[in-house]
Amino acid sequence: xxxLPEGFAWGVATSAFQIEGAPxxxxxxxxxxxxxxxxxxxxxxxxxxxxxxxxxxRYPEDVALMKDLGVDYYRFSVSWPRVQPTxxxxxxxxGLDFYERLVDALLEAGVKPMATLYHWDLPLALEDDxxxxxxxxxxxxxxxxxxxxxxxxxxxxxxxxxxxxxxxxFEHMALGYALGEHAPGRTLLLxxxxxxxxxxxxxxxxxxxxxxxxxxxxxxxxxxxxAVPFSGNESDLAAASAYDALHRGVFTDPVLLGRYPDxxxxxxxxxxxxxxxxxxxxxxxLAAIAQPLDGLGVxxxxxxxxxxxxxxxxxxxxxxxxxxxxTTDFDWPVIPSGLTQTLVDxxxxxxxxxxxxxxxxxxCSYDVAPGPDGAIDDHQRIDFLDAHVRALADALxxxxxxxxxxxxxxxDNFEWAxxxxxxFGLVDVxxxxxDRTPKxxxxxxxxxxxDQA
Numbered sequence: 001x002x003x004l005p006e007g008f009a010w011g012v013a014t015s016a017f018q019i020e021g022a023p024x025x026x027x028x029x030x031x032x033x034x035x036x037x038x039x040x041x042x043x044x045x046x047x048x049x050x051x052x053x054x055x056x057x058r059y060p061e062d063v064a065l066m067k068d069l070g071v072d073y074y075r076f077s078v079s080w081p082r083v084q085p086t087x088x089x090x091x092x093x094x095g096l097d098f099y100e101r102l103v104d105a106l107l108e109a110g111v112k113p114m115a116t117l118y119h120w121d122l123p124l125a126l127e128d129d130x131x132x133x134x135x136x137x138x139x140x141x142x143x144x145x146x147x148x149x150x151x152x153x154x155x156x157x158x159x160x161x162x163x164x165x166x167x168x169x170f171e172h173m174a175l176g177y178a179l180g181e182h183a184p185g186r187t188l189l190l191x192x193x194x195x196x197x198x199x200x201x202x203x204x205x206x207x208x209x210x211x212x213x214x215x216x217x218x219x220x221x222x223x224x225x226x227a228v229p230f231s232g233n234e235s236d237l238a239a240a241s242a243y244d245a246l247h248r249g250v251f252t253d254p255v256l257l258g259r260y261p262d263x264x265x266x267x268x269x270x271x272x273x274x275x276x277x278x279x280x281x282x283x284x285x286l287a288a289i290a291q292p293l294d295g296l297g298v299x300x301x302x303x304x305x306x307x308x309x310x311x312x313x314x315x316x317x318x319x320x321x322x323x324x325x326x327t328t329d330f331d332w333p334v335i336p337s338g339l340t341q342t343l344v345d346x347x348x349x350x351x352x353x354x355x356x357x358x359x360x361x362x363x364c365s366y367d368v369a370p371g372p373d374g375a376i377d378d379h380q381r382i383d384f385l386d387a388h389v390r391a392l393a394d395a396l397x398x399x400x401x402x403x404x405x406x407x408x409x410x411x412d413n414f415e416w417a418x419x420x421x422x423x424f425g426l427v428d429v430x431x432x433x434x435d436r437t438p439k440x441x442x443x444x445x446x447x448x449x450x451d452q453a
Contacts, residue, residue, distance in 0.1 A: 001386070001448065002393040009404030010449045011073030012066065012426065013361055015119035015167070017049060018413040020079065022056035026094035029085025031121040032135065032176075036183035047419025053411050054434045059102050061436055062410065065427060067109035069442065070449045074111050075360060075406050076102070077119035077167065078152055080145075087123030087144050091151040099152075103159050114406075115156065116164040116221065117149050117206060120172050120183065127184050135184055136177065136195035136202075139280070146205035153213035161216045164297055164360070165206045168223045169199040170251050181417055189314055190266060193250075194280040200254055204289040211291075221297025221360045222251050224342045225304045230320050235308035238265070239317035243306045252346075256353040258290040265316045295403065297360035298346070300388075303338035328384070329365040330422055336387040343395035343402060356401045362388050363408035365415070365422040368439070376428055376439040385441065389448070407445060411436070 017033050036042050037049055055062055066074055080087065082095035103113045122135055132138040149165070166172075175182035177192035186192065207218050227244035229236040242265035249261030253272075260271040260278060269277035275286065305320045325333035343357060364384040370376050389405060396402055412425035420431055426442040429435075 001451070002390065004393060004396065004452055008402075008452065009072040009358075010445075010452070011071045011075055011114065011404060011406035012069070012410040013075035013406045013408050014055070014410050014413065015077040015116070015121075016079035016082070017052070017077075017119065017121045018409075018415070019053040019055040019411055020082075021050060021052040021054045023050055025056060026082075026098065027085055027092045028079065028095060029081040029087075030124040031079070031081045032124055032127045032183040033121050035124055035127075036185055039185070042185065043417055044419045044421055047414070047421075049414040051434070052414045053429050055411075056098065058434060058436075060105060063102070063105045063109050063111065065436060065438065065442075066106070066111050066410065069426075069446050070453075072112055073114045073162065073404065073406065074106055074410075075114040075116060075164070077116040077121075079121055080118065080148055081121060081123040083152060084123060084148050086125035087141075087148070088125075091155070096152070096155045099156060103156055107159060112162065113156075113160045114162040114164065115152070115160045116167050117152060118145065118165065118202075119167040120176070122184070133194075135186075136172070136198045137186075137192075139194075139198055139201070139282075142198045142202035142205055145202035146209045149206035150209040150213060153210050153215060157210075157213045157215060162219070163210050163215050163217065164219045164221050165203040165210075166199055167221050167297075168299060169196060169203075170223055170247050172199065190268075193278065196250055197278065197280050197285070200251065200289045201285055203255070204285075204291050207291040207293070208288070217294040218291075219293055219295040219297045219355075219358065219360075220255055221299060222248075223299040223301075223361075224248060224346070225300070225302065226338050226341045226345065228303050228305045228322075230305055230307035233308070236306065239308050240306040242266070242316040243304065247304070252296075252350070254286055254289045255293070256290070256296075256350050258286050260286075293355045295356050295358050296346070296354065297358050298342060299361035299408075300339045300342050300359060301362070301364075302332045303335050303341070328380075329367055330418075332364075334364070334384060334387075336384075336391040337394075339388050339391040340394045340398070343392070343400040344398050347395075347398075347400045354401075356403045358403055359392060359405045361406060361408040363424045365424050367421075367423045370428075370437070374437070376437060378439045378441050381426075381439070381441040382444045385445065 127135040177195040180187040227240040229240040245261045262272045322333045368378040415422035428437040
């Protein structure tokens with residue numbers, strides 16, 4: 001394993017809805033994901049997240065696991081409906097009390113907290129607002145998000161230095177508002193674009209609120225995937241370019257460059273030159289979005305292969321499979337070089353506008369049964385993580401400024417529409433007893449961190 005720079009940070013990541021459970025405890029309100037899970041047919045095999053990993057009660061065990069692992073950072077998310085049950089009004093003190101206990105336990109264990117303010121669990125009352133389009137389609141949600149950020153920062157800002165505003169706004173827009181595969185389950189296709197813009201506006205306003213509360217390090221976390229053309233044909237190259245503009249450009253250009261990319265492939269005109277082609281962009285929005293950042297979070301899992309669309313395809317691309325690539329249990333192709341490409345491409349394409357990079361999620365789903373001795377030999381995950389850390393080192397050698405690497409995930413958890421079927425954790429969580437069992441990959445990662453110290 002190559003030696004990474006001195007001070008390089010190691011960590012693990014989770015999200016509130018996927019691990020906390022306790023949906024009715026201490027005044028927490030319902031989220032869009034609570035409603036989505038309760039809708040028949042939305043979650044594979046009818047799995048629920050009512051208990052999840054019971055982290056709300058068992059967080060001391062999980063902090064002890066992180067201390068033993070030797071990580072520098074724990075990236076967790078704050079549940080908005082736990083802090084503001086309806087998304088407006090004063091803070092729910094018992095909800096913030098939980099995060100205060102968690103943060104204090106982390107600091108006592110020598111683990112630095114990295115708090116994500118939004119990992120898709122919008123308060124249901126904001127989605128069901130009868131006075132507007134609802135959720136992130138409503139411009140007012142961006143302002144509500146900034147107020148929520150202020151409340152959290154006022155309570156935790158003296159102990160939390162590293163903040164992330166949003167997690168993967170592309171996935172939340174695409175799966176939640178365009179395709180209906182995630183909460184809130186809308187199927188608006190390109191009419192979901194206001195949900196992208198209002199998330200970004202919320203990010204900018206929340207960044208300002210965090211700065212006002214004294215936050216020292218603020219990031220946005222996006223998913224990134226190299227857009228790989230199916231062939232060298234002009235039509236396949238155009239499809240890859242169109243996809244990249246939507247997935248990477250829409251969620252990075254406004255933040256770092258203060259403008260949207262050219263979305264003419266989607267029939268919207270040259271939105272880079274003329275923001276008025278997007279009627280939901282108001283005067284001052286792009287300036288608010290382009291707040292200076294201390295880092296950019298990169299979630300990487302795999303590249304995406306794009307081909308020219310068939311005549312009946314709504315979007316200007318079709319997604320194609322990679323030939324001969326191994327896959328995880330999620331059927332995602334395992335291509336570590338895509339992480340190198342992601343980091344190097346960001347460095348090249350954004351230049352001086354790019355803040356330092358953090359790999360805030362990288363991991364894989366493999367379901368491995370315990371052996372006769374109870375040990376879980378998930379050697380596939382070790383191979384995956386080892387190859388991706390090496391790919392990160394390659395990016396460093398090529399000039400990318402990467403400051404940290406966080407594994408998704410500490411725990412096997414509730415994997416959204418897949419329920420409990422996808423196992424991303426370094427630690428197995430028994431769904432009946434909630435007992436935690438570190439896997440072989442946990443021990444490998446602990447050794448890697450110790451060797452790099």
